[in-house]
Amino acid sequence: MELRINQKTYEVEADADTPLLWVIRDDLGLTGTKYGCGLAQCGACSVLVDGSVVRACVTPVAGVVGREVTTIEAIEADSVGKRVVAAWVEHQVAQCGYCQSGQVMAATALLKHTPNPSDAQIDAAMVNLCRCGTYNAIHAAVHDLAAQQEGA
Template identity: 75%
Template sequence: MIELTINGQKRRVDAESDTPLLWVLRDDLGMTGTKYGCGVAQCGACSVLVDGSVMRSCVTPVEAVAGRKVTTIEAMEKDAVGAKVVEAWVKHQVPQCGYCQSGQVMAATSLLKQNAKPTDADVEAAMVNLCRCGTYNAIKAAVRDVAGLEAKA
């Protein structure tokens, strides 16, 4: 049994220590907001926050997060910064197909928690998750909005 803290709740899971966190979240705990994309930590659809920093759950062994705080998309609206990010995502109509968006929201929330006033270069460096629909301009606009930065024409 591995004890995890997910979205502020202690959870015990019966999983092999090297099982990817993604599969524990989705299959064992029924938290399907975190998506499987590529399985090799390239796309970011599986992004969660671990102790406030964005992490790719598809390659993170569940034992690596034991005793740490894991936050998933299911808890974003309960977080002050996360709620602002979700609100900006809606305002700027960021999602198209929506598949990557939980990971995008997690990456943006992590960025804004670490740097409330990121530069465009900071946003570009942090927002590296892939979006097959190409919503990058809307993502950048939403992040700038939450940061209170003027929109660029």
């Protein structure tokens, strides 16, 4: 089947029900997206599909054919994603870093749909787990971004 990932077209051979995460990591070697729980509970595997965040470990690959997938590798090609990564650096959010590609995807999706989210909206959207406990830094970074205007 043909997949569009990070503005490139890939021809992959996979069963229809293979999780998108396996195709991204094992077949295409894009290992920035992480495997956490495999049950859609933690968010480490978050990627964007047509600009919305999905958990790649529970997304059958057949369901994203004909749609645009974005992974952490290409997030800075996106103007919102680029600002998110800059804020992450500014706030030195990452500690061990394992969950952070998923956190960046979640923040990017939130800001794409809701450019100026309230604190409550940030809390409602940023639900990926982080075992280092970087939640306060994540909240602060997204809070800063929420106050900015695009291109500022």
